[in-house]
Amino acid sequence: MSAAAPYVEVDGLRRVFDVSKPWLNRMIERAPRQTLKAVDGVAFSIARGETFALVGESGSGKSTVARMVVGLLPPSGGEVRITGISMTDPRQAAARRRLRARIQMIFQDPYASMNPRWRVGAIVAEPIRAFDLIQGEAAIRARVGALLELVGLHPDDARKYPHAFSGGQRQRIAIARALASEAEFLVGDEPTSALDVSVQAQILNLMRDLQDRLGLTYLFISHNLAVVRHMATRVGVMYLGRLVEVGGGREIFVQPRHPYTRMLLDAVPDLAHIGRSRVPVAGEIPNPIDPPPGCTFNPRCPLANARCRSEVPELRNGVACHAAEEGRLPA
Amino acid sequence: MSEPILSVRDLRVAFETRRGSLPAIDGVSFDIGRGEILGVVGESGAGKSVTGSAVIGLLDPPGRIVGGEIRLGGERIDTLPPERMRRVRGRRIGMIFQDPLTSLDPLYRVGEQIVETIRTHTDLSARAARTRAIDLLAEVGIPAPERRIDGYPHEFSGGMRQRVVIALALAAEPELIIADEPTTALDVSVQAQVITLLKRLCREHGTAVMLVTHDMGVIAEAADRVAVMYSGRIAEIGPVEAVVRNPRHPYAVGLMGAIPTLTQGSGRLAQIPGAMPRLTAIPPGCAFHPRCPKVFGRCRVDRPEPIRTDAAPARTGSDPASSSPSAVACHLYDPDAADRPAPAGGEPPVAFHAEPLQVR
Numbered sequence: 001m002s003a004a005a006p007y008v009e010v011d012g013l014r015r016v017f018d019v020s021k022p023w024l025n026r027m028i029e030r031a032p033r034q035t036l037k038a039v040d041g042v043a044f045s046i047a048r049g050e051t052f053a054l055v056g057e058s059g060s061g062k063s064t065v066a067r068m069v070v071g072l073l074p075p076s077g078g079e080v081r082i083t084g085i086s087m088t089d090p091r092q093a094a095a096r097r098r099l100r101a102r103i104q105m106i107f108q109d110p111y112a113s114m115n116p117r118w119r120v121g122a123i124v125a126e127p128i129r130a131f132d133l134i135q136g137e138a139a140i141r142a143r144v145g146a147l148l149e150l151v152g153l154h155p156d157d158a159r160k161y162p163h164a165f166s167g168g169q170r171q172r173i174a175i176a177r178a179l180a181s182e183a184e185f186l187v188g189d190e191p192t193s194a195l196d197v198s199v200q201a202q203i204l205n206l207m208r209d210l211q212d213r214l215g216l217t218y219l220f221i222s223h224n225l226a227v228v229r230h231m232a233t234r235v236g237v238m239y240l241g242r243l244v245e246v247g248g249g250r251e252i253f254v255q256p257r258h259p260y261t262r263m264l265l266d267a268v269p270d271l272a273h274i275g276r277s278r279v280p281v282a283g284e285i286p287n288p289i290d291p292p293p294g295c296t297f298n299p300r301c302p303l304a305n306a307r308c309r310s311e312v313p314e315l316r317n318g319v320a321c322h323a324a325e326e327g328r329l330p331a
Numbered sequence: 332m333s334e335p336i337l338s339v340r341d342l343r344v345a346f347e348t349r350r351g352s353l354p355a356i357d358g359v360s361f362d363i364g365r366g367e368i369l370g371v372v373g374e375s376g377a378g379k380s381v382t383g384s385a386v387i388g389l390l391d392p393p394g395r396i397v398g399g400e401i402r403l404g405g406e407r408i409d410t411l412p413p414e415r416m417r418r419v420r421g422r423r424i425g426m427i428f429q430d431p432l433t434s435l436d437p438l439y440r441v442g443e444q445i446v447e448t449i450r451t452h453t454d455l456s457a458r459a460a461r462t463r464a465i466d467l468l469a470e471v472g473i474p475a476p477e478r479r480i481d482g483y484p485h486e487f488s489g490g491m492r493q494r495v496v497i498a499l500a501l502a503a504e505p506e507l508i509i510a511d512e513p514t515t516a517l518d519v520s521v522q523a524q525v526i527t528l529l530k531r532l533c534r535e536h537g538t539a540v541m542l543v544t545h546d547m548g549v550i551a552e553a554a555d556r557v558a559v560m561y562s563g564r565i566a567e568i569g570p571v572e573a574v575v576r577n578p579r580h581p582y583a584v585g586l587m588g589a590i591p592t593l594t595q596g597s598g599r600l601a602q603i604p605g606a607m608p609r610l611t612a613i614p615p616g617c618a619f620h621p622r623c624p625k626v627f628g629r630c631r632v633d634r635p636e637p638i639r640t641d642a643a644p645a646r647t648g649s650d651p652a653s654s655s656p657s658a659v660a661c662h663l664y665d666p667d668a669a670d671r672p673a674p675a676g677g678e679p680p681v682a683f684h685a686e687p688l689q690v691r
Contacts, residue, residue, distance in 0.1 A: 268523075
């Protein structure tokens, strides 16, 4: 693998869920099969040491992408390659097994992502044992203690159970567990959404410090645009299973191009907007089982024309929008 | 100065447990004027929702009011018998909760639920109540209300359901609305719609609103004044602009710095070390003192009382903010405290340093 190759490459990624009624109902009601395209042709790449963030509202498919990238969910189409190794190709199974240890995930709910009957020491040591990385109990204990210190906890905390910790401390334990297998790529699916703001700040700062020290690569999933602004080097905006805009963290926020990105940024309540009054964008995300034809954003888009209602826009130069391509975007 | 709609004085709420009485709310005072939105912010466990529940008389046992008083339009409501309080709820105080699905009965059409509320609290006929229900749905921005009124809650999207809940809260034209995290379950674009709606209704009807949320962005955009709560007490209260731009209480300073915003770049966030104390272990003196970078001797023993910080306390007129002054509960602002570390002025005396990760 050359140094210039991206760490993660995602190409034409698709995922279809079957949401049909049970067989008997379909027979009686003569209802056809129904499918939901949760992710439809998503492509992006993440460079080593970078934080790539996916933002979008609920139902946009961002978590589904994250689960496919780490291999928790098989894609219906397309490919994920990490350090050049395909996550789906059966011929690369052996290489993939070695890679697995270096990919870890941090989940949203720190209360649900840990076994309440295991001591913290066992939780953090689990990846070490699963991948057989260190031999000998004393060596494992020392490594767990070092990991707990790394995330700002005390080595003695290894003897306690998860219930003794607050949400923020549990998220630190989850990060320690993720790093236990010497992971270099962390996928965080809303890692701070369940936390209070002052604790969120602690975890976000910790994640950035660890990235600086260990050279980690992050895929960061969030619905909170301000958190993404704070964390991401590059950002992908998703809407109904498609990437509508990709760009550098600054560009997306300072000069958004896609009408949906603009709407989203305009809608976020922000400390800088004290007492502002405005005309919010009408409408909500359509039902993904029956998305509108053409550009899926066209029913809510102020710039939509006949082409937008019939033809799906391709992602070109970082934006998937006919209006942007035709130069119809207002400044 | 006009009479405030809601006046809470020295409210104290305790939860009786086997380990003793836990003070969830400990001496909270505030007013809300006509047409005013008071935002109540705080992190989980600060007591913001409990304050709302106490006002509407819906504290879950073992929680109960152990002190202070709550007045609605001058009349004391915390001592009303349950039967009379039941008539105040819905009629004079409307409620909006976080999850619109749990506020609506899934087995009844939304129109039936609104008509029932209207007829419980007014003497309108069934026909007139239905017309009023359609008007209400139109007012909260539900398209084709004459058709949608016969829909069931599951036929509405999340944002539309929250609009129905707002219509329900408005049904009896209450003087006060308690909105507990009304936008937390909604996506940002829908959240913006609901905030705009709430602000417009408050202005047009002159309803007082107590907006309880953990989202400072929502408060900044919607509220006229804001109360920052910590460990069952109000740390700082004042006009939203002053509290957000120029917070005084060290907790408020840390809180504002910890919130990532869209406009600022991607530097380090200020962080407050530690977490809010549990109810079983609230420290003596100022509850914030173990986390406070400006702590001095007195903070550890003496509980700070709210100190007025507005320049002209006797201002009169229609300005709703004047019905209650700005105040901060911190010894740093007590002119009588001889041993405080820095002089208290208009500038926040506190700076939180972003400490680099300790390598051991």
